Amino acid sequence: xxxxxxxxxxxxxxxxxxxxxxxxxxxxxxxxxxxxxxxxxxxxxxxxxxxxxxxxxxxxxxxxxxxxxx
Numbered sequence: 062x063x064x065x066x067x068x069x070x071x072x073x074x075x076x077x078x079x080x081x082x083x084x085x086x087x088x089x090x091x092x093x094x095x096x097x098x099x100x101x102x103x104x105x106x107x108x109x110x111x112x113x114x115x116x117x118x119x120x121x122x123x124x125x126x127x128x129x130x131x
Contacts, residue, residue: 068121070097077111079103086111088119 075096076087084106086099097119111117 064120066120066122068123068126070119070121072097072117072119074111074113074115074117077106077113079106084111086117088117090119 070088070090072088072090074086075089076085078085080103082103084101084103086101086106088097088099089095090097099119
């Protein structure tokens with residue numbers, strides 16, 4: 062699949078928490094300990110059959126991207 066989203070981060074699902082309507086999915090990014098958390102609908106999580114240990118791509122599409130430095 063080809064997507065127009067430029068920010069595509071690969072990683073491994075480390076947690077899937079299904080709520081009544083929404084789900085929280087945590088993905089540890091490849092090459093480090095950074096974790097990205099996404100809130101999606103429970104239906105989407107079930108349809109995608111998301112499971113801990115599964116490889117996933119986090120897609121970030123935003124009109125604003127902030128950069129911080131020390």
